[in-house]
Amino acid sequence: MKLLSLNLGRATAVAYTDQPQGVTGIDKQPVSGPVRVSAPGAKGTGGSGLAGDAVCDLRHHGGDDQAVYAFAREDLDAWERALGRGLPSGSFGENLTTEGVDVTGAKIGERWRIGPELLLEVSSSRIPCRTFQGHLGEKGWVKRYTQDQRPGAYLRVIEAGEIRAGDAIEIVHRPAHEVTVAFAFRAVTTERELLPRMLAAGDALHPEELRAAREYVEKYGA
Numbered sequence: 001m002k003l004l005s006l007n008l009g010r011a012t013a014v015a016y017t018d019q020p021q022g023v024t025g026i027d028k029q030p031v032s033g034p035v036r037v038s039a040p041g042a043k044g045t046g047g048s049g050l051a052g053d054a055v056c057d058l059r060h061h062g063g064d065d066q067a068v069y070a071f072a073r074e075d076l077d078a079w080e081r082a083l084g085r086g087l088p089s090g091s092f093g094e095n096l097t098t099e100g101v102d103v104t105g106a107k108i109g110e111r112w113r114i115g116p117e118l119l120l121e122v123s124s125s126r127i128p129c130r131t132f133q134g135h136l137g138e139k140g141w142v143k144r145y146t147q148d149q150r151p152g153a154y155l156r157v158i159e160a161g162e163i164r165a166g167d168a169i170e171i172v173h174r175p176a177h178e179v180t181v182a183f184a185f186r187a188v189t190t191e192r193e194l195l196p197r198m199l200a201a202g203d204a205l206h207p208e209e210l211r212a213a214r215e216y217v218e219k220y221g222a
Contacts, residue, residue, distance in 0.1 A: 005089030016134025025054030033164030109204030117161025
């Protein structure tokens, strides 16, 4: 398991985002590193966890619980076949393109050691948006991506550190509960009846998803 590609984006003006300033950092490009990764701060004020990486829409992206976004090279390869086009690492706006890691099957609260210093914790799945669809230029992309259920994972920074492309990835903690990235994605998108079972992941959940699960239980029961 390794970090195949380390990807950073810069603020770029585009026509397809609803971000007030009309710019996005979704177009991530590979860099060799080293890149410092640390907790960026609370959502709404902190952007990316990676130094030099732009997160432009702080309403919906960035902050401590979405500090880093990872996507598996194997899943990009599958999308290349499905779409009939090349998808270089970073194409889905991911900071980390992994190799040999089951990102979709990662559990909320799972911890990854990347290189000798950095420790990350899986916090949530990615929810597709208009900007993502515009970036890919695929009609009906949000619906198709949602149906595919391989959303990639957001991670928070537990221990800061520098990383480089090619660094080893080690899973150092894997919780016993059932709440994987794919499970969480289904619960917050197409199968909301799964929300009560999300509570098994406890405080490792993204705070917004934890709140949604609790509100569902209050309204409908477990």
